[in-house]
Amino acid sequence: MAWFMGIDIGALYSKGVIVRDDELVAHHVIPSGASYREAAGKIRDELLSQAELSQGDISDVVATGTGSGNVYFASRKTSDIVCTARGIHMVFLSARTAVDVAAQSTKVVKVDERGLVANFVVSEKCAAGSGRFVDVMANVLRIPLKDFGQLSLKSTSPVTFSTGCAVFGESEAITRVAEGVTGEDIAAGVNKALADKISSLVKRVKLEEPCAICGGGALNIGLVKAVERELGLQLLVPPYPQVITALGAALTAGHIQ
C-alpha cells in the first residue's frame, strides 16, 4: 500500500495529485504565480492535507511541466508528454489519442495499448493554438473565463476568425466588436478558430479513436463541442481534465517501484 505524488508545474497553472494503487486520492490546481518553487510547496501541502497524509507517507514524488526543476522535494523529473500518455491511459484504457489543451501550447499525444507514446506533436509556441487564446479573448470581451464556453454555445452565427495569431485575433475581435458583433458570436468564433488549429494539429499525427481531451481547455465546453465538430467524433472528457499530466507523473512514480 503505497502513495505516490505527481506534480505538474505549468507556466500558468500548477497541478498535483496523490494516487494509491492506481486510485486518485487527492488532486489540486493553483495558479503558478511568480515562484514555481512556492507553487510546488503549496500544492504538496494542500494534497497532503486533503489525503490526511504526511510527506513521510509518500513513497515517491515525480515532477513534470515547465517548472519541474523547481519541485525541490521530487525524486526526479519526467516529460510532460510521457505523463499525459500515462495519465490518459489510466483514465481511458482504450484511448489512442489525447489532446491536451494547456495554457502555453496544445499537445496531441498518441498512446499505444500499453500507455506508451506512439507519436506526438506540440503546437508552435503560439497563443492562438493554445488555451491562452481563450484567456486573451475572454479578457477582451470582459467575460469571466468560466462562463466563456457556455456563452459561446448561445451563439447563432459565430464570427469567422481567419487570422492565425492571438495578437491579430485580439485586434480582429476588437474590430468585430466595433462592428457590433455580440460577445457570444465572438466567443463561439474563438472556440471555432482554436478548434481549427487543434484539429489541424491532430491531422498532423493522424487521429486514432477513441480520442480524449484534457488540460484546462477541456473545461471549456464550447471548445470541446467545437473540436468534436471539427473532427467529427465524440471526445472523451476525464473528470478532472487539468490534472491528467500530474496523474501521469504520479503513475510513473508508481511504476518505478
Added chain:
Amino acid sequence: MAKNATGLDRAREIYQDRSRRARELKAEGRKIIGYPCAYVPVEIITALDLVPYRIYADIEEPVTEADRALPAAFCPVMRSCLDCALKGKDDFLDGVVATHSCDPQEKTARVWESHTGYPYFHFIDIPGTIRPEAVEYYEGQLSDFKKTLEIFAGRKLSQARLKEAVQLHNQQRSLVRALYELTKPEPPLISGTEILQVIKSLLSLPVAEGNALISQAIDEVKARRNGPGKKPARLLTWGATMDDADIMDIFEAGANVVMDESCGGIRPFRTDVKLTQDPLNGLSRYYLKDISCARTFREAALGETTKNYAADIESRFGYLKAIVRDWKVNGAILILVRFCDPFAFEVPSLRDYFDSFGLPSTYVEYDYTKGSLAPLRTRVEAFLETIIR
C-alpha cells in the same frame, strides 16, 4: 446567373460566383485548365479549345487543410490556393498548369501535383533572368507544355490556330487597356472595384466571352451618368496580386484608384504579345520579359560591368513613371501579403524611385485574412490624410 445580365452587372455576378460559368461549360463538355500564375501562356490553352481559368486564393476561407504540407510562415496566397484545392473547391478543373515563377509557386505546385488527381498537370520552369539563353530555355519549356497539352487535348496545335489565339488574347489586352483609359478623366468614369470585378471575370471566362463582356462594360461606362465621382486623391496601387473588392473598397473610400499594377489589374494586359513567325518566340519573349513581375531579375544592360543605381531603378520601374504622368496619379500604395519575398525586396527601391519624382507613397502589408484589413484601413486613411491638402 441572370441570363440578361451584361457588362458590369455580369462582371459583378461572376466575381461573386467565379466558378459558376466554368462549371456550366464543363457540363457542356468543355475542358477547364486552371493556372495560379500570370506566367502561364493562356494562348496555348485557348488555341486547343480548352478553357483557361485563373486560380485565385480565397481570403474568406480559413486555411486548414494546407497546414498538412505548408507552414504558416509561407505566402498566404499560395497557401490559400492549395487549401481550396485540397478542399475540392476546384473539382471542376480538368487540369492545372503550375510554374516556377517564385519559390512559393514552385513549392506549392509540387504538393498540389501529388495531393490532387487532376487528369492533367504540367509544371513550367521559368528562368530568373531575361538573358538570351534564358529566353531560349523558357521557349523550350513552353514547347514542352504545348506537347503535353496537345496529348491531353488529343489534337495537334497548328501555328495558325495558335496565332488566332494570340490575336484573341491581344484583343483582350487592348480592351483592358481601353477600360483603364476610362480612369484617366477626372473624375474617373469607372471605379477600381468595378475594374477589379471585370478583370477577375475575364480570368474566369473563355477569351471570346471575356472580350464580349468587357466591350459591353466599356460601352455601359461611356454611356452612364453615375460614375464613381471625384475623390480627393488619384491612386496607383502596386503589388503581387489584388483579388478582393473589400481591399479596393478600403482605398476607394477616400480616393480614386485609377491604376492597379498587379496580377488582378493591368499587369497581364499592359502590353501585347508580338506575332512572330513561330508564335512560341513571341510568347516566350512576352511572358519572360514583358510581364512586370518582381520575380524576374532585370538590369539596365545585360551583364553590365558598371552599375548605376539611378539607371538601375529607372530600367526596372520606368514604365510606372509614365503611368503616374498619364493618369495624373498623386499617391502610390505598395500593398503586399506577408512573406512575398520577390516584391518585398523591391519596396525600398520602388519608394526611392517614386521619391525621385516627388510621388508620395506608402507601404502596407497584410496577412491575407479579413481580420488584417482593419489595420489596413487605418493606414490607408492616414496616408490619404497626409497627401490631401
Added chain:
Amino acid sequence: MYFAGIDIGSTMTKAVLVDTGGRVVSAVKGPTGPEHRRLANEVMRMALDQATLRLEDIAYVVATGYGRLNVPFADRQITELTCHARGVFSQFSDVRTAIDIGGQDAKCMKIHEGRMVDFAMNDKCAAGTGRFLEVIAGTLGIRLEDMGGMSLKSAKKVQIASFCTIFAQQEVIARLSEGEKVEDILAGLHDALASRVAALARRLKVEPDVVLTGGVARNAGMVKAMKDNLGCELLVPEDPLLTGALGAALLARERATEAAARGETVAAKARRMEKATFFK
C-alpha cells in the same frame, strides 16, 4: 459654439469638448469594452454633463480611434494618427516627431507646421505596444500603473530574450524562479518594448522636439527607457491619454470653421445618439 472629439481606443474611450477659442471645456475617459457605441454615448454624455451642455450645443463632432466608425453622431471620422499629431501640436508647437504607444498599437508621426507628413505604425504584434506591459503586469500580478515606478528601482536590468509577448511571459516567470528581482525584470521589459518602438520610430528619422503620448506615456519607466533608446529628450503632455480626443476636437473646430468659410451653416444641428449602423 462647441466642438467635440471622441477617441474610441481598444481599451479606453475618451471625449474632449472645446469652445470657439479652442479651449478645453470638458474631458472624460471611460473604459471601452465590447459595446463601443453604448460607451461612446455614455462618455459623450459624461463630457456634456461635465460642461453642462446638451448634444445640441455641439456644432461638429470628429470621431477617431478603433471604434471611430461606430459614432453615429459624428460628422466626420479621422484616423488616430492625424488626431494625435494635431493634439500633440496644440501642446508643443515645436514638435517634429510624435510617438504614441497605445494599448493596441504603437505609432510614430512626423509633423511639419502642425501637419502629419509621414507615419509608421505597428499593430501586428503586441510585443511592440502597451499591451505588452499590460499582459506582463497580469502575469506578475502587479498593477499596470505601478510597473514604471518599480522598473526605475532597478540597478541592473535583466535581458528578456523572447520577442513575442507570450514567450516573454513564460520567460519572466522563469527568470523570477531563478531569483531575479522583479524590478530588474521590469527594467528589462521596458527596455525591450522601448527598443521596438524606437526601431519603429527610426524608420522615419527622429527629429526634435520629440513628444511621447498615449497611455503608456504616463509610465515613468517607459519614458526613461524611450529616452535611453532614442538618445534624446522627450516631452510628455499633461494627460497623454487625452491627446487623440483633443486633436479630434480641435480638428472638429477647424473643419467647422472651414465649412463656415465656405458659407455652409454649421449651426448646432439636432443629433440623436441612435444606434450605429455598420459598414461592411
Added chain:
Amino acid sequence: MVTEQKKKTISRLKTMYSLRNKVDESYKKGLEAMKAGKPTVWGMLNAYFGDPVLKAMDVEVVYPENYGAALAASGVAQKYLDCADADGFPTHLCGYSRANLGYAARMMKELEGEIPPEAPMGGMPKPLFLMGSTIICDARYKWFQALGRYMDVPVWTFESPIPGVKERFMEGSYERMIELGVKNLKEFVAFCERLLGRKMDWGKLDETVDLMIEINRVWHDINEMRKARPCPVHSRDFWSAMPPALFLMGELKDTLQCYRNMYDEVKDRVNRRAGAVEEERYRLMFAELPPWHSLGFFDRLAERGWNFVIESYGYHPPRPVDLSGVKDPLERITRFSLEVFVGFYKSALEDNVSAASFAYPLMGYARDWKCDGALLHPLISCRSASTHLPYVASLLMERLKVPSLTVEGDIVDLRLFDPEAAMAKAEPFEETMEHYKRIRKQEGLDW
C-alpha cells in the same frame, strides 16, 4: 541546466579540423586580398557554378549567407537588422539578407566604404561584384539586386533550372538545361574577364574543375560510408568539414588531400565498427540548418544514444557521374551541377514523388541511411530551409513510417532555439521511435 559537457560524447574525426580551419582562412584571404587591393566577390551558394570559374581566376569569394551566421553568433546582427528595418525593408524578409543589407547600409552610408569596426572575423570587404543565383530561394537574387541601393557594384545572377519531374524526362529537356548552363557560364566568364581586365586561363579552369569534381567524389564516398552501423561520422563533423567542398575553399590540391585523409580515418572506423557516439541507440536525420550557436545540444542527445547519420541535403555533394569524357570544362561544371538540381529526379519519378527539388532527397536519405527518426529545425526567418519540412515529415511518415520531431529556431534571432524545450521532447520521442520500429517491422521495412 547542463549546457557544457565535460567529456564530449561525440567522438570527432581528427581529420575534420584541418578542413574546418579552411573557413576562417578563406575569410582571412578575402581580407588580405582586399588589403592588397585585389578584388573580392560576394557570392551566394551557387551549386558549384561560379566558384570554379572565380577560383581559376584567383578571385576570393566571401559568402554573406555564411557571414550572416557569424553576425548572429557574435551578437551584432540586431544592429544591422535595425538598419535594414529603418531603410524600409519588410521585416518578414530572410534574416541573413536583412542583416547583410543593414551591414551594407552601415558600411557604405555611415562609413564611406570602411569595414564596420564591430564586424566579426574582420568583416566583409566591399566586393568587386555580386554573384547571385536563382537556386533554392528568391532571396538569393532579389537580395543582391536590392544591395544596389548601397553599392554601385554589378550583379551576376546564375540560372538554376528546376523543371517538373516528369517534364524533366521529356525529349530534349536535359540537353536544353545543359545548353542553358554552358551558355550562362560562357557569358559569366566573359563578364569576369571584362571586370578583371584579364583573360581566363582555360588550362587552369580545366584543372580546377577536375579537382572540384574529385574533392566532391571523395566527400560523397565518405558520406556513403555513414550508412554503416554504427555510423562513423556524426552530423557535427559533416557540418564542420562541408564548407571547403561546397564553396571550394583553400588550395584545392591540399583540400583534396584533407578529404582523402578523412576518407581513410572513416574507413578505419567502419572496419573497427567504431561509431561516432558510444552506443548508437537511434539513427537520426537532421534538416536543414543546424543551431550553429548551441551545437553542444547534440552532445546531450548523443548521451542518450542519438547518432545523427545524415543531414542538410542542400549541403551534400551531388551524386558522382562520370564526366571524364566531357572535354569542355564549362559543360563539365554544368553536368556536375545539374546533379544538384535534378540528380534526384529519376528515383523521385520511380517513387512517384513530385517534390524532387526539395522534399524527396530527405526521404531518400532516411531510407538509405536507415533512420529511426528525423529532427526538423524550421527557422523563423529562413523560409528556404523551412517551408518544405512539414511536407518532409508527412512523406517520411506515409512512405517510411519514420517519425519526425520539430524544434523551432532561427538564423539571426538565436534566442528562438530553446535546447531545454527540445531536450524535454527527447524522452517521448524515443518512445515514438520505438513504436515506429515495431510498425516498420510489421510493414516489412528492413530497419
